[in-house]
Amino acid sequence: MNSYRQLSSLAPYFRKHRKQFILGIAFILLSTIFEVFVPQFIRQAIDGIEKGISSSGLASLALLIVGTAAISGFFLFLTRQTIIVASREVEYDLRNDFYNHIQGLSIRFFHNRSTGEIMAYASNDINAVRMFVGPAVMYSANTIFTFVITLGIMLIINPALTLLALAPMPAVSFIVYRLGKIIHDRFEDIQSHYGLLTSRAQENLSGIRVVKAYVREVYEIGRFRDLSWSYLKKNLRLARVQVFMMPALSFLVGLSIVIVLWYGGTLVIDGALTLGALTQIIIYVGMLIWPMIAVGWVINLVQRAAASMGRIQSIFKERPEISDNEHTDHSITKLDGRIEFDDVSFRYTESSPWILRHVCLDIPPSASLAIVGQTGVGKTTLVNLIPRLYDVTEGVLRVGGYDVRKVPVRTLRDHIGYVTQETFLFSDTIFRNIAFGVDNPTREEVEYAARVAAIHDSIMEFPKGYETYVGERGITLSGGQKQRISIARAVLRKPPILILDDALSAVDTHTEEKILKNLQEIMRDRTSIIISHRVSTVKHADHIIVLSEGKIAEQGTHDELLELGGMYAELHYKQLLADELESM
Known part of the structure; x- marks a missing residue:
């Protein structure tokens, strides 16, 4: 229920792209219908051979098998073109909504969250959600349709044999139920630790001058290695659960095939079932192998997405302390x-x-x-x-x-034009850094602001002038140059x-x-x-x-x-x- 509650927040995104998802699911249904026809034609061919079918009749069945499989594959292709594309669009919308929300939060929020942690939300967590919206939804629909249609046909052919083939299924439900929560909790822990890892890397790279000045490279490598080792161990703990789930499900599917061969073989020997019908049921059981394995994989994706969506929702629930409200006079x-x-x-x-x-x-x-x-x-x-x-x-x-x-x-x-105590420049050109606070300023306006800040001459000494890239946080510039560019940025806004x-x-x-002196003139x-x-x-x-x-x-x-x-x-x-x- 907790996973359902966390994933239910994706409902607006599904509604926005519902046409693509509905069309994609319809393509899955059509693909499955044509796919289950193939064993039916194979049964007719085998039974026909026993009865002495003509070469032309056998050739016709072969063409039907190939044609039906091709049509099934075509609809599967259309499925990917709709659902997978829609999942990418949901990812795009979710990431933009997340970024927009972050931009609107108050400064106090960022006191308690590291940059690396927020980056983990915007990358790893949203990617986990996309895997649910795309592959998990697609394979869930495929599994449901395959089970319903295939089992329906198997029950018509021989109910007793079908029920015996389904005997291992309760064990599948038990494994999925028991391991699902473990996967959810462990993945949530992994995502939290990933935030610490990215935060450590981001802080190290931002402060690389300090690291080198104090000769702390070895120390920093050790700290990062410890975090990486902890992250690896947490992933291995999750992998051990996943490694157990897949073979267990495969074993249960294999057990179903053994049961069908044993009991179905006796029915063929006794004449109660044709060889073609037994072959058809064996193929259907084989067709259930991937859906059975997919159940475990989908559960894994669902639990990962639920954990990630829970983390993302914790950010969406944050409200800015400072924003327009009913008391605002517009x-x-x-x-x-x-x-x-x-x-x-x-x-x-x-x-x-x-x-x-x-x-x-x-x-x-x-x-x-x-x-x-x-x-x-x-x-x-x-x-x-x-x-x-x-x-x-x-x-x-x-x-x-x-x-x-x-x-x-x-x-x-x-x-207000505000030059903060902690000078910050973006990893961009000098021109764009000065122009940051104004939409589409002219070259003359930017140069005038630079002259007021007494930085124009220094800029022109660079080979590329105003098109010079300043590097991460302006690392290629001196402290004084960064301060003067920040002053030019504020001056360009012409603030009261x-x-x-x-x-x-x-x-x-x-x-x-x-x-x-320059500021006195423009601030008169x-x-x-x-x-x-x-x-x-x-x-x-x-x-x-x-x-x-x-x-x-x-x-x-x-x-x-x-x-x-x-x-x-x-x-x-x-x-x-x-x-x-x-x-x-």
Whole structure:
């Protein structure tokens, strides 16, 4: 029942492609009907030979046998062209639905799931479901039709002999029942472990620079080998069950043939059954061999698919914490750059410590705000609340005068250009990385954004310029180059609000000043927020806040904070001293 419940979620996909499945099953029925006619013609030929059939009559029967088999094969070909193609289309739909659903989930979901685990769902699990939708459905229909039609004809020929041939069948049901659940549980365990394996490989390849820098290749190989060995053992445990199932079913089918030969032979000797009829029944029993074996194989596919669909459904049941709802005001389409934090507090869970406490802040449109503070005081968390990567726990956050929880999520984020602390580039060309946030930008627009980010000249030094592939996560570029491409990506969107989260940490002071000067020009009518550890980066901001332990400890202009003589002033003089020491 559990397997049925898990697989019942595929009903919408079957309904969508029902014409192909119905047509395919009809082809299976026609193929089976023509297939079971072949033994009937063979019986007539054998009995005819005993009675002295003419050569022309025997030739006619031979042609009937060949022609009927050919027609059966043709319908079998059409079956594959419908059901197998439909299964591929279901796989396509399911994978797209899965990917679309993943894209809509909130950031918090990805805190608890590794990339490799999600990749396992999208590849291995969906492939297991396809094997059920295609081969399992096809062979299930073939098995049912073959059993029903063949057994019906066998009962007409000789009921007693047919019932004896069916004697081993209860044992088949027992084996299928006992081993089905074991296969399901073990395959589910295998799929979970496959997620760990792919996650380990993905993390290793993404962090290959760190692995090599710390000479940890041997250590990483050992960790991966241990996971692979565990994965192998789990597969072998499943294989032992499968290895037992197939020979057991084959033995029971062979036992049926022995029974038919023994009892049917005595009937032929006694004259109660013709040799042709016995041959026909033996062929029919032989025709049941594959369906009998297919039962075990199909059960295996069903249990695998049920386990995989259960895992996939666990993802589909996840709901985004942040999405449009009945409180969303879809009439809001434009936002100015005003940002208001009204007594905002935030923590990730009810049991976790507070990250932000009672933050009150009013950033006018077109103003620039700088945020400084030690590591871990909540700077990034504060700006993550603006595009609603997380929702405030207490208080109200407004953008453009609206509570962000009432603004359509897409509208809100369309008004924000965000360069995150962790620079990410896609394995694509520089041009496409810069153009990522905009549909079909012109070459001139991309180059202008690159010039603002002071990366254009560096790009043109590459042999292929903007068509240079940057590799996995931009591995072929320096940290400063990656940061500047990310800034260009945000600038290209021309957002009313621009957020730079420590986005200049990897560039030199001269380049930093150039970028900030360029940004001042284009952000004159836009709101900008800059997080940085460098006073030189933030000193020209209209307003500066210093965060400490999740609260605003100091705020004002650069000169006001220096006059205050607090944490900001201390940071300023320490950096001045460091710069002087470097220049000595």
